Amino acid sequence: MRTLTGKELAAAIRAQTEAEAAAGPQPRLAVVVATADEASLWYVRSIAKAAASVGIACDVVDLGAEAAPERIDDTLAKLSADANVHGVMLQTPLPAGASAQRLAAAIDPRKDVDGANPLSLGRLAAGLPAFAPATAAAVLALLDHYEVELQGRRAVVVGRSTVVGKPLAHLLLDRHATVTVCHSRTRDLASVTSTAEVLVAAVGRPALIGAGHVAPGAVVIDVGTNPTDDGGLIGDVDFGAVAEVAGALTPVPGGVGPVTTALLLRHTARAANLP
Numbered sequence: 172m173r174t175l176t177g178k179e180l181a182a183a184i185r186a187q188t189e190a191e192a193a194a195g196p197q198p199r200l201a202v203v204v205a206t207a208d209e210a211s212l213w214y215v216r217s218i219a220k221a222a223a224s225v226g227i228a229c230d231v232v233d234l235g236a237e238a239a240p241e242r243i244d245d246t247l248a249k250l251s252a253d254a255n256v257h258g259v260m261l262q263t264p265l266p267a268g269a270s271a272q273r274l275a276a277a278i279d280p281r282k283d284v285d286g287a288n289p290l291s292l293g294r295l296a297a298g299l300p301a302f303a304p305a306t307a308a309a310v311l312a313l314l315d316h317y318e319v320e321l322q323g324r325r326a327v328v329v330g331r332s333t334v335v336g337k338p339l340a341h342l343l344l345d346r347h348a349t350v351t352v353c354h355s356r357t358r359d360l361a362s363v364t365s366t367a368e369v370l371v372a373a374v375g376r377p378a379l380i381g382a383g384h385v386a387p388g389a390v391v392i393d394v395g396t397n398p399t400d401d402g403g404l405i406g407d408v409d410f411g412a413v414a415e416v417a418g419a420l421t422p423v424p425g426g427v428g429p430v431t432t433a434l435l436l437r438h439t440a441r442a443a444n445l446p
């Protein structure tokens with residue numbers, strides 16, 4: 172079994188991004204936050220730290236966990252109109268009553284470095300240039316880095332969120348995989364996932380995917396980052412059990428996560444250099 176780690180790939184992407192960022196005016200990313208969710212805030216801090224390390228300016232605009240949707244909308248619109256800001260990201264989760272899908276429409280698609288605007292998802296589905304959500308792009312980047320063949324192969328994505336599952340299904344289709352998407356209403360999940368040559372879990376349920384869900388030799392990508400009681404992190408895949416069956420598997424932590432952060436910064440540098 173090959174362990175597909177993401178740290179080295181993330182470092183390589185950051186190095187490239189540092190060079191891209193240095194080639195023009197300093198890129199600036201604005202991260203809009205309206206949550207007290209610890210995992211989400213951890214991600215924001217790691218974005219800020221990684222941005223500093225590659226020469227990208229990062230403003231965290233914290234509106235507080237009680238922010239009204241109108242205020243979030245207004246903030247996104249102002250940042251989208253600000254010529255000094257090249258990338259705008261709206262962090263999830265959001266306060267009750269606020270819809271990420273609705274609010275993200277206020278992000279200028281040219282600055283939509285986490286592919287959250289419905290226009291970005293539509294363009295992705297249509298095969299037009301757009302920023303993909305960094306997490307979905309990270310799954311593709313890992314598969315490419317480890318030279319996993321996609322054309323003609325059976326790929327199964329578990330999860331259909333706008334941030335991960337849906338855009339990822341389009342990216343895999345675009346690479347000529349035969350794609351099946353599963354979700355909470357899927358009947359007999361294991362019977363579907365065990366047909367996958369490439370299996371991606373993006374659910375948010377600790378160790379949902381066990382040995383019985385995986386075909387021998389399959390490539391398994393674990394997007395899940397579920398906090399544990401002792402302050403650690405566990406994926407959607409039961410690593411120990413699936414490692415006995417799979418041909419290749421990403422670890423959590425140290426798999427998709429670091430690549431996600433690196434790609435968000437790459438997108439920001441590219442947004443700053445758009446003609």
Ligand SMILES: NC(=O)C1=CN([C@@H]2O[C@H](COP(=O)(O)OP(=O)(O)OC[C@H]3O[C@@H](n4cnc5c(N)ncnc54)[C@H](OP(=O)(O)O)[C@@H]3O)[C@@H](O)[C@H]2O)C=CC1
Binds near residue numbers: 331373428
């Ligand atoms: N490493 C990284 O960079 C990132 C990691 N994540 C992590 O990925 C995971 C998924 O995130 P996200 O997509 O935002 O989550 P969402 O909660 O938005 O979506 C979860 C999806 O999983 C489906 N689902 C839930 N339970 C089951 C089940 N028992 N069987 C099959 N499908 C199920 C849901 O189905 P339905 O649509 O029917 O409700 C839904 O489509 C989380 O652990 C999150 O922390 C997220 C973003 C980035």
Ligand SMILES: Nc1nc(=O)c2c([nH]1)NC[C@@H]1CN(c3ccc(C(=O)N[C@@H](CCC(=O)O)C(=O)O)cc3)C=[N+]21
Binds near residue numbers: 211264404
């Ligand atoms: N609009 C939006 N887009 C997102 O992409 C998004 C979001 N909202 N809200 C929160 C989730 C979560 N997320 C993570 C990204 C990287 C790691 C990551 O790098 N984790 C490290 C380890 C962290 C640790 O050890 O605690 C790793 O996997 O190695 C984790 C989680 C992005 N998210």
